[in-house]
């Protein structure tokens with residue numbers, strides 16, 4: 060995993076190396092300072108002239124000033140590297156997220172993803188930007204200091220070496236436990252985040268059903284779990300740090316003690332003992348820093364595992380097709396579903412079973428049926444949000460999997476029952492369909508979709524901010540914006556999935572007229588519950604239990620008195636009661 064993590068430092072490696080080099084210079088200033096201090100102390104014991112102390116004091120002051128500057132420069136390199144690494148990681152994550160598409164979002168909870176994408180990436184900063192350069196600094200520093208210490212007193216060298224080994228290896232013993240706790244932390248953090256997002260989005264429902272207390276309790280339980288994990292993490296981290304602190308303190312004390320003993324035995328000079336005294340502290344300084352970074356990094360490790368787990372999620376809808384799907388102006392493609400079977404998720408219950416459906420070039424086909432029959436699933440498959448397990452779907456007689464997904468979706472305009480508005484102006488939201496559109500084109504589409512009047516009445520007209528944190532629009536208004544989007548995209552295949560379900564009666568006939576006009580030179584698939592809106596379709600397909608049970612013109616189906624008539628009767632009865 061560490062190697063994989065290192066791969067994301069590409070683009071920031073120069074800065075990381077610079078940071079490590081500056082770190083070595085900083086260690087150098089500490090070593091020089093230690094030597095100067097050692098010299099000063101030995102002068103003090105020798106009771107030499109005070110003037111001799113002046114260069115030592117000046118030298119130490121110089122080291123302090125130099126170190127302050129180096130620390131400042133190291134911070135700049137560190138921050139630059141951190142931002143680059145985090146940017147790379149997030150770009151990788153977002154790219155994969157978009158490749159996974161709607162199929163992934165079926166299982167994933169937004170709050171969990173958010174916690175990994177945002178906070179997980181932040182948690183990795185310490186490991187990538189502090190720990191890795193510190194490994195270099197520590198290794199080089201020790202390679203320089205240890206042999207010198209051993210040359211002064213071999214036994215002291217061995218003691219320092221063993222203490223360093225213990226300090227480095229000790230955190231590794233806790234690794235498994237720390238990792239487990241880290242996983243628990245992200246799990247509970249993700250749960251809390253998901254619950255919170257859920258509560259925010261469903262606030263109206265919670266209040267309407269007096270269920271906010273229960274939701275509040277669930278949030279409290281999740282917050283409590285997170286607290287417990289955080290405390291566990293702190294405990295283990297503190298114990299591990301205490302071990303390392305103990306090993307370094309014992310190492311320093313032993314090396315000075317042994318040095319003093321050797322001095323008393325006449326085996327070591329006073330000047331060497333003072334050097335050992337100050338240098339042994341410098342030996343352990345980078346180790347302590349390394350240990351501190353290791354502990355700060357451990358949440359990053361478990362976050363990294365979650366990130367890699369996400370990055371390894373198989374993309375189920377593969378974009379392998381290289382063929383271009385460019386439909387020349389005026390040409391209307393045909394669509395064919397042949398023996399299509401499809402199940403969501405675990406595949407236990409098929410949403411479509413052996414479905415056959417043909418939409419001839421330029422025809423308007425309607426798909427009707429009871430709720431849950433599988434109508435929207437047909438659209439999901441046509442847009443390749445999912446791929447069927449068996450059977451084939453063809454556009455213009457060629458399997459849709461052979462076209463690039465971008466090309467495929469470029470040729471289809473879909474209007475759904477639910478319209479998502481992004482944070483931004485009304486104009487931006489419509490422009491999503493055709494970024495290069497002129498304002499006049501946008502306005503013309505809004506007039507046709509009966510959206511222009513209400514948009515003009517908004518505080519800043521087309522420049523009014525909508526979406527999250529923006530002006531709230533009604534369901535019908537949102538749907539008219541989505542119809543304007545569809546009109547602007549004007550692709551050769553039109554899919555209307557309950558496109559006017561939220562539109563009020565006064566606007567419906569006018570919008571229906573515009574949609575009919577839009578559908579005139581296209582191949583159209585309409586899904587509608589209100590059967591009056593599809594009566595003019597070239598052919599109506601009736602779905603029942605995941606497959607087509609009958610099809611024909613409205614007239615044919617009415618005279619057959621089958622499933623379609625059942626639906627008509629049920630609807631008429633419903634309308635009469637309404």
Ligand SMILES: Nc1ncnc2c1ncn2[C@@H]1O[C@H](COP(=O)(O)OP(=O)(O)OP(=O)(O)O)[C@@H](O)[C@H]1O
Pocket residue numbers: 165403404410428429430431432433434435436437
């Ligand atoms: N994203 C999904 N994940 C899992 N199951 C799903 C998903 N979407 C739909 N289903 C299931 O697949 C079946 C068909 O659903 P689909 O939405 O296609 O029906 P529909 O005919 O469009 O219904 P409605 O008219 O109510 O919109 C249903 O049993 C539904 O529960």
